[in-house]
Amino acid sequence: MKVRRKCKLLVEPPSSATGDIAFNLIVFFLVCASIQPDSGRLQEIPRSEENQEQKEEIENIEIALTGNLNAVSLNGDTVRITELESRLTKLLKNKTKPQDKIVIVKSKTDTPYHHWIDVTTEIEQCGGQITIQREEEQTIQVQ
Amino acid sequence: MKISRRPLAATVPSMAMGDIAFNLLIFFVILAKATDDSHLQWDPADTIDVTQAGAAKVSIVIDAESKYYLNGQQIGIAQLAPQIEQILGTTTGDDRRVLLKVHRDATANHFEPIIEAVSEAGGTIMHVLEEKRK
Numbered sequence: 251m252k253v254r255r256k257c258k259l260l261v262e263p264p265s266s267a268t269g270d271i272a273f274n275l276i277v278f279f280l281v282c283a284s285i286q287p288d289s290g291r292l293q294e295i296p297r298s299e300e301n302q303e304q305k306e307e308i309e310n311i312e313i314a315l316t317g318n319l320n321a322v323s324l325n326g327d328t329v330r331i332t333e334l335e336s337r338l339t340k341l342l343k344n345k346t347k348p349q350d351k352i353v354i355v356k357s358k359t360d361t362p363y364h365h366w367i368d369v370t371t372e373i374e375q376c377g378g379q380i381t382i383q384r385e386e387e388q389t390i391q392v393q
Numbered sequence: 394m395k396i397s398r399r400p401l402a403a404t405v406p407s408m409a410m411g412d413i414a415f416n417l418l419i420f421f422v423i424l425a426k427a428t429d430d431s432h433l434q435w436d437p438a439d440t441i442d443v444t445q446a447g448a449a450k451v452s453i454v455i456d457a458e459s460k461y462y463l464n465g466q467q468i469g470i471a472q473l474a475p476q477i478e479q480i481l482g483t484t485t486g487d488d489r490r491v492l493l494k495v496h497r498d499a500t501a502n503h504f505e506p507i508i509e510a511v512s513e514a515g516g517t518i519m520h521v522l523e524e525k526r527k
Contacts, residue, residue: 270412274419281419288446288492290521295512315501357501363455364438364497366504367520371440382512384505 291371296352296381310350311341311378315357319365334369338376353378430454430465435496439525446519451480452492453507455499461507470506477514491516 314323321328329337338353345351353373357366370380435456453473454462461468463476481489491511495504511518 267408267412274412274415277416277419281423285423288494288521289443289524290446290492290519291440291443292490293518293520295508295518357505359500359502361501362497363495363499363501363504366501367438367440367522371442375442382505382508384509 291367293370293374293380296379310352310354310381311338312354312356312383313369313373315355315361315366315369317358317360317362319362322369331368335372335376338373338378342377348379351377351379352381354381354383356383430462430494433462433465433494434458435494436498437494437521437523438497439523441525443522443524446492446521447487447490449490449492449519450484450488451477451490451516452494453477453511454494455496455503455507457496457498459496459499459503461503470510473507474510474513477511477516481514481516487517489516490519492519492521494521 312323312325316323319331321330322334323329324334324337325341342351355366355370355373373380430452433454433456435454452464454465456462461470461473463473464480468476477491481491491514493504493507493511495507508518
């Protein structure tokens with residue numbers, strides 16, 4: 251007895267849909283490319299109350315930033331940005347306790363953010379703990 | 394003589410269902426991913442070592458005009474600390490992360506109060522930066 255073979259049909263996607271498929275693929279990859287996750291740097295800054303207590307007990311390293319992007323003031327001495335890392339490493343070398351590693355960063359009002367980031371990155375790389383000290387604003391009423 | 398009309402069936406071609414579903418999927422992916430502050434204008438500062446910022450409940454932006462935005466809404470500096478505290482609530486660990494997006498040329502009198510406010514609210518600061526090109 252002869253058994254009839256099942257008729258196999260070749261299913262092809264309609265050629266008219268290839269444009270749609272290509273368009274959808276473009277949209278998909280465009281969306282993937284445009285949604286990039288944020289990257290950055292984590293920073294832990296102690297609360298302001300703690301800083302005041304610590305300031306009374308020990309002498310911390312102080313770095314003052316100004317509008318001058320090539321130099322900073324380290325404990326009162328003007329230091330070039332290129333020399334900051336070596337100077338800081340020397341100062342932090344013998345400090346073992348975390349509270350001793352606090353570096354107070356004072357910034358003039360015109361200090362740009364990118365300069366602040368550059369300096370604080372170097373401090374953290376040297377093992378320092380950043381603390382911000384801001385000038386207190388006082389309102390004096392003249393009678 | 395009466396000629397009977399042939400009924401026309403207006404159906405959605407089933408071939409298009411996949412495309413429709415795919416487009417809807419992309420639409421919702423964009424909606425879910427796009428943050429509220431994506432419309433704000435700011436240029437990130439660059440640094441040598443960056444890590445993935447991840448997701449955060451709080452995102453603060455200082456735009457090119459030095460205006461403050463909390464999760465896309467403009468805000469004054471005085472309201473910032475209590476608002477952050479309210480959003481963060483009693484969360485712990487990575488949930489207390491605050492994304493700080495500061496325009497690279499913003500000055501200290503604008504960004505330092507923000508850092509102080511986040512610190513006061515007990516948040517962990519994540520500076521959103523670009524990797525420095527060598």
